Amino acid sequence: MSELVIQTRDLNKKYGDRYAVRHLNLEIARGEIYGFLGPNGAGKTTTIRMLLGLIRPTMGSIQIFGKDLRKEKMNILRKVGSLVEYPSNYGHLTAVQNLETVRRILDVPKSRIDEVLDIVSLTKDAKRPVKGYSLGMKQRLGIATALLGNPELLILDEPTNGLDPEGIHEIRELIRSMPKQHGITVLVSSHLLSEVEQMAGTVGIIRQGEMVFQDTISNLQQQASAGFRLVVSEPQEALQLVRGQGYIGQMENGGLKLGQISDPEVALLVKRLVDNNHAIYRVEENRRTLEDIFMQVIEQGGFQ
């Protein structure tokens, strides 16, 4: 297991009687892009605000870079760049001046301003007051601000919210380049799986404040299996045999429809059928799209 950059243990945030976040165990390894998914109001922003020390957890602990957030908040925040909800800026100031207000606090060299403007391709518009910027440009300025302090961890809350397809593409490419080119670990939240599946290696899915899935995208894809279909020479007899082995199946379009079973079980079943002189024409897997799985997870709170 590689080193964990973020680790929360039994994190809870309660407002009145309602849990906004409950028993949350977040684990994010160094150098990865972690997609934090969930519908609006599931607790993503609340979690992120806790990770950044903007609100206090009701219960539970947060470790970032292996340090306790409560005890070493300043040391941690120095190495974290973030963009929470929407980008904030001072409209009357230019991009350079906006970055300068943050630079004075972070105490990084002035040349860093030009560097981050270059990373987000805003150099050309850097001397204009920000109030004339498009949403996409403001978003990029927000990311530039987050990058200013040479962070090791970047936390982006819905960075593509409200952007057009081109803007979404730009931001996505930008985020994708972070671990490779700058060695930055990224936590990116979204309510759309399609937005993060192309960049994230790991996803965490949160629903009504609780984590219902946390694993790699490829493992999520494995969950995409919705069962198997067997086409054999004598389906009726084969079905008897399959049921005799304890599996649930039924006839469908001249084939056998089976539920979700593991790879070794598939192999065993096929062997049994062959041993009983069935000719097997096809073994097909019914696949669902990731979006279907995501919807299932969100609606039912996990895999059934």
Added chain:
Amino acid sequence: MGGYFKVLSAERLKMSRSYIVLLMLVSPLIAILSGLLSNIEGAPMPWSTLLMIMSMMHAMLFMPIMSGIFAAIICRYEHNGGGWKQLLVLPVTRTGVYFAKYTVVIVMLAITQLLLAGSVFLVGWIKGIHAPVEWDIFLRSILGGWVACLPLAALQLAVSMMWSSFAAPLALNVTFTIPNILVVNSSTYGPYYPWAQPLLATLPGNQLDGGGFGALNLPFESLMITVLGSFIVFFIFGWVYFKMKEV
């Protein structure tokens, strides 16, 4: 201290707007006008008389209102579109931010107060006053008037941090500033009324013709003790509130 000086430096950049300078000029300009229109011929202490005339509106209305406006402006940028979040995710403590913001407010008030002092000298020079300046009265008014704004500035800063609206704290401030003219008549309540404290500290009450009235007759020292007490209460209230605030 929690990045206090760094935040201060960042705040100064955010405040670099021309209309803030214009705001600071309003009160001194009105004071100059009323000073020029006044007749101080034959006054025994011409400088003090001129100061009193010119600082009347300034201390009664403008200083309390400016305390509210400056406090609201310094929070406005942060209330706009998640600025508090962006500021507080930086390696700064809440305490550092609160102290820096308060410092900017009171420095802007100090500049306004110095501009008023300058205006008095300007008018005195135009009018050709030859008498020596009564420095003790003069300094006490200018400095005391500023110190008396400190509790109000802390109160307004706390309210401005609480309410994300820009107008609401200002409306509150103006509502409580208007009754000043009545409140100063009461020697019982006047000194405890944060909006009246600048006027009470600025006007040299016992120097008025026939002595002062109401709360204006109170000794300067006891007024300052009240001011200090209310400053501590409001400042700590705002500080604790900001430390606990959910952003």
